[in-house]
Amino acid sequence: MSNTLIIVEKEADFQAYAASENVFTFEQYVAHQYLRPSELKNERHTRFRIINLCKSNDYLSIGYYCSLLAEARGHSVIPSVRTLNDLSQRSLTEMELSSITPLLANKLLKHIPVSFQGDVIHFKSFFGQSQTSQHGELAGKVFQHFTCPIVDITLSFNSVWQIQNIATMSRDSLTATEELDFAVALDDFCQKVWRKKRSEKSYRYDLAILVDHQEKLPPSDNKALKKFVAAAKTLDIGCELITEDDYHRLSEFDGLFIRTTTAIDHYSYRFAKKAEMEGLVVIDDPTSILRCTNKIYLADLFSSNNVKAPKTQLLFINDASNVDKLEQAFSYPIVLKIPDGAFSIGVEKVKNKAELIAALNRLFTRSSLLIAQEYLYTEFDWRIGVLNGKPIFACRYYMVNNHWQIYQHGKNRVASGSFETLPTFEAPKWVLESAIKATNPIGNGLYGVDIKEKDGAGYVIEVNDNPSIDSGVEDLYLGNELYQIIMGEFLARMEKKRSTTTYKSNHG
Structure with missing residues (x-):
């Protein structure tokens, strides 16, 4: 079960809003006076969501301590201490925003006319909502990075639009119109998010x-x-x-x-x-x-941990000796891969020097580093599902007819080969051992390990952090038990x- 609490410094701070049984002062929160008798008896099974609306969020202020105390109690709180710290230091703010500015700001604001270099725009965001529609999407993106009730966003134009500054704000600084917009945003946030009723039953x-x-x-x-x-x-x-x-x-x-x-x-x-x-x-x-999503990392990890894998070599863009090095180290055919491909995308097999040169030119447009591997022919790849260091399912994925991979990407559709699902105890011992050995240095999550079985040994091709689990495929042997295990x-x-x-x- 879960409860939403709105924390303010004083009761008078919330008088402008409709009365709510979920509003408490910081002193009441400190003293646990928000807990009903039933929750006092079973507090460990009650999850609390805290909306911190204290006036100041400066370091060591009441608002700062509210978020700090909420996290210490294991309660979910907005804004978090990390958000407050990030917004208090410009370098941390810029680092967090590096993924959305300036490209996002320009994409969303390209329709805004610029009269001269140095133009500046200010607007406020209330729970990711803006008073003006043209800033709405940007406000929502900023809220995803800095989950804070009220922020003031400053945009500046210097050849391109950039987010110049983001600062937390107190409700005391809002105008009457802004106060009304904030109240609407607060109510909308509570109704659509915090109090959203997912089902009639309350789950643990x-x-x-x-x-x-x-x-x-x-x-x-x-x-x-x-x-x-x-x-x-x-x-x-x-x-x-x-x-x-x-x-x-x-x-x-x-x-x-x-x-x-x-x-x-x-x-x-x-x-x-x-x-x-x-x-x-x-x-x-x-x-x-x-x-798991970078094959270069996995190749180095396998080498460092003595995980048996196909012979592998790293290739660098603009290295004129790539072709000579590969022909000295490998015999054709050779498999080339971009580091972050999935579902056989960005993987090519070359049969001669001309194909090698052409493939390198294509793939180097997508990545500055590539992986080259020896080609091991097998009729199928093993896929061993591993959860917390233990095998939970085993499949044989067969190659597409007249193709060397389990997936074949066409212009309009993707073809896949047949499959066979077996109990893990029917998979060869060395295949299971290879799967476990490959995942141990990665973590204790859910992985799909692709292995080629050749000459009584298992060669790990890659470890997928997000393995396919489809109805009628990976669950064909265990059925519903597979879902129960996870x-x-x-x-x-x-x-x-x-x-x-x-x-x-x-x-x-």
């Missing part, structure tokens, strides 16, 4: 499953997603499918399960980072995403995290 834990309904090759199909939700309910976990637009809602949940294809420069990584920062149980965790791991981790947070709160 809430899990968000991040999906992209437009993705052509998602990690899980709709039937599999429904099975995840059903399995979670049997464990008293409420599930909700969320999308990219729900970034600011992460604090509602106890866990995040990413079921959209991940990448470092993709919103999925930002979701994982924020969820981890908010104290959620996260699969895929950001460290696993970072390590949701059971979430339950165990959420139980552990909650008990640890409660202990720290009671003994801190």
Whole structure:
């Protein structure tokens, strides 16, 4: 169960708004006077969402201590201490905004006329909403990075639009019109986010499953997603499918399960980072995403940890000796890969020098470093699903007819080969051992390890942090038990995290 609390410094601070039983003073919050008798008896099972509306958020102010105390108690709070610290230091603000400015600002504001160099625009954002529609999308993007009730955003033009400054603000500085807009934004935020009713039943834990309904090759199909939700309910976990637009809602949940294809420069990584920062149980965790989505990292990791893999060589752009080095080290055919490809995208097999040169020219337009690997012919690739260091499913993915990969990308569709799902105990011992050995240095998350079996040995091709789990494929042997296993791991981790947070709160 969860409760939303709005914290102010004094009761008079909220007199301009409609009365609410969820509004408390900071002193009441400190003294736990917001807890009802039933919650006092069972506080460890009550999750609190804190909206900190104290007047000042400066370092060591009442507002700062409100956010600090909320985090110490294991409560989800906006703004977080990290947000307050980031906004108080210009260098940290600029670092956090590096991914959205200046390109985003220019994209969203290109319709604004510029009369001269040095033009400056000020506007306020209330819970990611702007008073003017032309700034609305930018306000929402800034709110995703700095989840703060009120911020003042300054834009400046010097050849391009840039976010010059972002500062927290007190409600005391708002005009009467702005106060009304803030009240509307607060009510909208509470109704649509904090008090959103996902179901009539109150579950012990809430899990968000991040999906992209437009993705052509998602990690899980709709039937599999429904099975995840059903399995979670049997464990008293409420599930909700969320999308990219729900970034600011992460604090509602106890866990995040990413079921959209991940990448470092993709919103999925930002979701994982924020969820981890908010104290959620996260699969895929950001460290696993970072390590698994780059084949150069994996190749070096395999080498450092004596994981058997195909012979591999790193290639640098503008190195005139690339072709000679490859022909000395490998025999044809040779496999070339971009570091961050997925579903066989950005992978080419070359059979001679002419094909090699052409492929290098194509792929170096997409990455300054490439991977070259020896080609190991097999009729199928093993895919071993590993969760927390233990194999949970085993599949053979067969190559597409008359093609050397399990996926073949055409102009209008993607073809895939057949498959065979087996119990893990029927997979060769060395294949399972290779899978476990490959994932141990990465983490304890959910991984799909691709292995080629040749001459009684398992050669690890790659480790996927976001393995496919589709209905009728990976679950063909275990059925619903596969979903129970994964949701059971979430339950165990959420139980552990909650008990640890409660202990720290009671003994801190």
